[in-house]
Amino acid sequence: MPFLNYSIVVHNFNAGPSILPKEVFEQASQAILDYNGTGLSILEIGHRTPLFQEVVDEAISTTKELMKLDSDHEVLFLHGGASTQFFQIPMNLLNEQETAAYLDGGVWGKKAIKEAKLYGKVEVVASSKDKNYTYIPKGYAIPADAAYFHYTTNNTIEGTQMHAIPETNVPLVADMSSDILSTVMDFNRFGLIYAGAQKNIGAAGVNMVVVRKDMLGRVTRPLPTMMDYREHIAAGSLLNTPPVFAIYVCMLTLRWLKQLGGVAAIEAINNRKAGLLYDTLDKLPIFRPTVAKEDRSKMNVVFVMDDEALEKEFLAECKANGMVGVKGHRSVGGFRISLYNALPLESVRVLTELMNEFALKKA
């Protein structure tokens, strides 16, 4: 495990943009001065040159390899973040008279529902809003005639995660922004997968979209060229000037993951990180995890303390020990520890040691 030997100054638990592998930072930094010995910065090379074509090609082929995608699935790197996909998806997949099924499992899913309503009918099959999205809804039915079923695999803000793919014949559409490529799953079961890159796969400013080709061409509305997935597929993600550097950083991060051993290898490490942190939380009553145990996220660990003064004190301790990004989202409070792929196990060790010491001191 190369990153166990990290020389860490700062422990970055940011929820996104977030930590990337040290090698990625080093290579990206170098490429801005001189990309692969060309004497040119990666920022000043044309996007239609062989120099950049090889970057896009490797980003796409590595994604296909890591996800074990079949030939029905295309990989795109598009401008924008997941919020752009919130409307681009129904615009491309949902006719006005059709219904799309959505799961209301968190703040981001709720935003996706709002945008979908601009393009067709939306049936919210279940919601966990009643308990501030602290659990994943279960036992719902997905209408068999829905154009697609949309859900968020991991809820970044609330710290819940769906640990199984829903059983349905309706095409699955998933926002995987905060857990993509962190855990082994059958990516071929999805009609469309999207993820803002800035958590597990790269830098902010680019979206990864994986789409099964038969999902497209079904809507009757005319689509703006830049919003039409088919145009991007035909152009190999080079329809217009793409976010060159953001795609380059994705390529480096995907290459790093592949060299590490792929999704199964990182899942094993992610399990150790999440296991260590949740074990610590469960052992120390001073900290209180906020979500249902079976729905706990391995990417974003959310907890509070029952005494606000203690929360402030612990936050100050974290800061004093070089930890950043530990504060919970303003809508939840408390703490949120993000354990994305690139976060070293060492950072979790340092944090849990601090938690143990703190609990002992306050006991």
Place this chain on the structure above:
Amino acid sequence: MPFLNYSIVVHNFNAGPSILPKEVFEQASQAILDYNGTGLSILEIGHRTPLFQEVVDEAISTTKELMKLDSDHEVLFLHGGASTQFFQIPMNLLNEQETAAYLDGGVWGKKAIKEAKLYGKVEVVASSKDKNYTYIPKGYAIPADAAYFHYTTNNTIEGTQMHAIPETNVPLVADMSSDILSTVMDFNRFGLIYAGAQKNIGAAGVNMVVVRKDMLGRVTRPLPTMMDYREHIAAGSLLNTPPVFAIYVCMLTLRWLKQLGGVAAIEAINNRKAGLLYDTLDKLPIFRPTVAKEDRSKMNVVFVMDDEALEKEFLAECKANGMVGVKGHRSVGGFRISLYNALPLESVRVLTELMNEFALKKA
């Protein structure tokens, strides 16, 4: 002029993504390893932290200062390139029953026209398509009741440029992707200005949009949140995770331009670069500029040679002398030399010397 002392290995005449100031490359490279001594990479800092807020604030305030914008105009940094604006503009500004006036002055203007037709009526007031867009149409009338008049200030592919702002009371909407901030003009006369950053102001993956507030809120159609300029204004360009690094590079490039003396200072340098190149072309009959003399672009200089074998030979000479990005767009052929703000005068000197030598050798 700091960049006259450049130590140049490569002369980069790319049309975009294109050369940026050396200082920008150096600072951006450093920030990827350690942003401002924080121990964090610019790629891993949260977009809602004070660390990034100061980047956005400086990018916006420097733009306002360089453009001398009044308080009616807002500056946004949005995902995507100019092609995204081709549909976002009519979506926000044009009701279905209204007419927008467009000038068909080049390949990019033509693409903008296509997208506008999805949202309302389009009147093409004039076109230079008859002569492959080698001149800027003149003497046309803009309908007084048009929702706006759209034109491209500089045609990157064809090498033409509008050297005056059209006289009209209709709100002006301009694609300034390839000449923004290269020449002094009254930016306050525009209802909306947009520019993909990757030519004069930064790295690919972000759009600068300058909009006069009274242009907004007039259309009746519901807008997707991410496409609504008002939402971005309300959020100060932080509506969702923005293209953090691309905005950072814009900020550095804008800061560089300000420190250089602003738009008037760079215009003087740009005039010397374009003057030197066009004088050389006019002096050497072996090279033939393709566009009408009065419409010549100071940013993209397009010329051909009448002998294809000679073109190949000169292209090889350019390559042997470390010049990249000199080949013309596939639709025009010949050569295209881009002279964006960051291109040092020295590069133009080296090129024109080569042209002189080549012409002498072939005389």
